[in-house]
Amino acid sequence: MLLLDTRLDGLVHLQPDVHGDERGFFVESYRADVWEQHGIADTFVQDNHSRSSRGVLRGMHFSIGAGQAKLVRCARGRILDVVVDLRRASPTYGEWESFALDDEHGHQLYIPVGFAHGFCVLSDLADVTYKCSTYYDGTVERGFAYDDPEVAIAWPQDMALLVSERDMHAATLSEIKDDLPF
Secondary structure, X not given: OEEEOOOOOOOEEEEOOEEXXXXXXXXXXXXXXXXXXXXXXXXXXXXXXXEEEOOEEEEEEEEOOOOOOEEEEEEEOEEEEEEEEOXXXXXXXXXXXXXXXXXXXXXXXXXXXXXXXXXXXXXXXEEEXXXXXXXXXXXXXXXXXXXXXOOOOOOOOOOOOEEOHHHHOOOOHHHHHHHOOO
């Protein structure tokens, strides 16, 4: 695996070896010892899989309490994956970084505790899979507005965005910052 650059400290962006020929491809999508070599020793306890159509935007989500680290990849299609630093003591607090994840290159993104996560589907259909370091618990699930003008994430402008009611009515980051445990 090749370690790719990120601007926000703590994120890990990896490019796996994709072995392809006329029959298709093979990729080792997770291997604990390789991730440990890159400083990621989380134990992942839950795998999630979402399928969404073009323009679906999910985010910006995070968990309080113990928090939740995620290892994200796009197993089918193409997405714009976005993370926002929520660590109030961080010099990059409130800043975002985005990554194109797709089924051709197999790039993966490790998102540690203290970051919000969201994505927008760029292809007709996308399957996003992610490993989680803690079990889902709706009582600690939180989010902030994907279109928060202060954070100013550059979402795709060439398509209609399909957003859940929950995400559409989420508070801004400045409205929730005093409740952030990071």
